[in-house]
Amino acid sequence: MTELRYLPDSDGVTEFTATVTEATDEYVVLDGTYFYPEGGGQPADHGRIEWDDGSAAVTNVRKDHGDVRHEVDSIEGDVPEPGTEVAGTIDAERRERLRRMHTAQHVVSRVVLNEYGAETAGNQIHPDRSRIDFEPADFDEDDLADIQRRSNEAIDRDLAVTKENRARDDVEREVDEGRSLLHLIPDHVDPLRVVAIDEWDMCPCGGTHVDRLGEIGRIEITNRTSKGADVERIEFELHDA
Secondary structure, eight states, rough: EEEETTTTTTTTTTTTEEEEEEEEEEEEEEEEEOOOSSBTTBOOOEEEEEEEEEEEEEEEEEEEETTTEEEEEEESSSSSTTOOEEEEEEEEEHHHHHHHHHHHHHHHHHHHHHHHOOOEEEEEEEEEOOOEEEEEEOOOHHHHHHHHHHHHHHHHTTTEOOOOOEEEEHHHHHTTTTSOGGGGSTTTOOOOOEEEEEEEEEEEEEEEOOOOOSOEEEEEEEEEOOOHHHHHHHEEEOOOO
């Protein structure tokens, strides 16, 4: 089983060493990793793995029954044997974009829940753009301007973002209705990794996030699309802090 070393609060680490437990010419499994595996609407990290007589580009990362498979390409040298120590390097610029984007998604989701009573029904994070589906919702252009303004006002407060493991019972008791999607998390997952923005927002989430809201930059809502009865999709981009 691969240890997810970026959890609960080491998601700023982009260089590390680990030991190979399994490897083929298609993927490498390590005893522990800081690479984020695809999930929760967030894509996987990219980067490289290097060892004494070889290296490979990491093009995707996926969970596989407790292991994390680092899908590789452009292998130089022989496939590393189990027990080989490797150095992992995550594309730090891409990771930072995803950290900012995912935290921005939490901000927008909290604003919409607070002001419009709509829950986050789904989301997809990308390095250059992201989207969130809300339900029930029926936004107009004034609503979008209001959501953008309130989201950026929250960012201006530069609240602290904390990431920690918490007992599931505590999370179920304390998280606001419409802010958790706990029914999608299997009951055996306990404790839960929780991302909290000061005392303003709390949400179970395994993704990567910045440490303060001021690191996000500016949110610009770029599009709204109806996705069916009472479901609205908001798309947004970020501008540099």
